[in-house]
Amino acid sequence: xxxxxxxxxxxxxxREHPGGRRHVELHPDEGVAYVDYDDPEALYEVRVxxxxxxxxxxxxxxxxxxxxxGVLLAGVTLAHDVSVTVEAAPGAAREQALEEFxxxxxxxxHGVADQGASEDRPPPAWPGERLFGHIRVSxxxxxxYRFNRGECGGHGxxxxxxxxxxxxxxxxxxxxxxELTEHGDVVGRVTVPLGDAAG
Numbered sequence: 001x002x003x004x005x006x007x008x009x010x011x012x013x014x015r016e017h018p019g020g021r022r023h024v025e026l027h028p029d030e031g032v033a034y035v036d037y038d039d040p041e042a043l044y045e046v047r048v049x050x051x052x053x054x055x056x057x058x059x060x061x062x063x064x065x066x067x068x069x070g071v072l073l074a075g076v077t078l079a080h081d082v083s084v085t086v087e088a089a090p091g092a093a094r095e096q097a098l099e100e101f102x103x104x105x106x107x108x109x110h111g112v113a114d115q116g117a118s119e120d121r122p123p124p125a126w127p128g129e130r131l132f133g134h135i136r137v138s139x140x141x142x143x144x145y146r147f148n149r150g151e152c153g154g155h156g157x158x159x160x161x162x163x164x165x166x167x168x169x170x171x172x173x174x175x176x177x178x179e180l181t182e183h184g185d186v187v188g189r190v191t192v193p194l195g196d197a198a199g
Contacts, residue, residue, distance in 0.1 A: 003028075003050075011046070053079040056176075056192050062089045064180040064188025066134050069093050071180055074160070076192050081148050081164045084135050084178055088127065088159035098158060101127050126153020131161040134181050139173040139194075169194055 009028065025034040036043040055077050062070040063086075070089030077083040088094040104124040111121055129152045137145040145165040152161040169176065173194055180188035 011048075051080050053077055056194065058190065058192055062188075063178070063190050064182075066180065066182050066187070067130050069097070069130060071131060071134070071188065073178060073190050076176065076178065078168060078194075080168075081166050082137055082145065082168065082176070083162060083164045084137060085160060085162050086131050086135060086180075087161070088131065094127075094159065097127050097130070101158060126158055128152035128157075128159045128161040131159070132163075135163040136179040136181060136186075137165045138177045138179070139169050140175055140177075141170060141173045143167070143170060143173060 009026070011033070023036045023038075025036075027033065031048045033046045033048075034043055035046060055075060058073050058076055060072065063073050064071055070091055070093075072087050072089045074085040074087045075083075076085075088097075101124055108121065108123050115121070132150060132152050139145075145167070148164040148166045150161070150163045154160065175194055176192045178190045178192055179186045
């Protein structure tokens with residue numbers, strides 16, 4: 001496991017910016033770096049600290065369908081936010097969409113090789129983007145969770161879709177409800193106990 005000192009070293013190596021406009025003073029034992037860009041009015045203090053992660057126990061299985069694709073709840077993690085990972089369930093619709101994506105991606109790669117990269121020719125959307133924006137989180141004490149950020153896709157993880165929410169559950173909450181929605185309607189729901197950490 002990396003320490004705060006390791007992270008600071010990775011973030012600010014080399015210490016001198018290639019343009020010579022940045023100087024970094026590291027205090028790794030304190031998890032602090034001071035970054036100076038030769039601004040006469042200020043420098044920047046960067047603090048790094050470890051935040052524990054808890055992988056909650058989830059029961060495997062399809063929780064519902066979005067656009068004809070079965071959706072699996074792959075994981076729920078608590079750290080600085082609530083992270084919910086979903087993936088497409090195996091099946092004909094998933095495999096067909098994946099084949100279509102790979103064919104479109106190869107066509108796009110050939111176009112880039114022939115004509116060069118261009119904003120007018122973006123790569124095809126990852127299949128996992130079909131699952132994006134279809135997750136809501138609640139708990140048993142009426143905490144209002146707001147969407148924070150998300151990411152989808154990647155080579156080898158084309159169907160993975162991660163949604164993160166804030167805030168963290170309060171201590172009095174005993175479980176999360178992860179809801180799958182389509183067109184605003186709940187099409188699946190899973191209860192995830194908060195006291196049952198898997199790791």
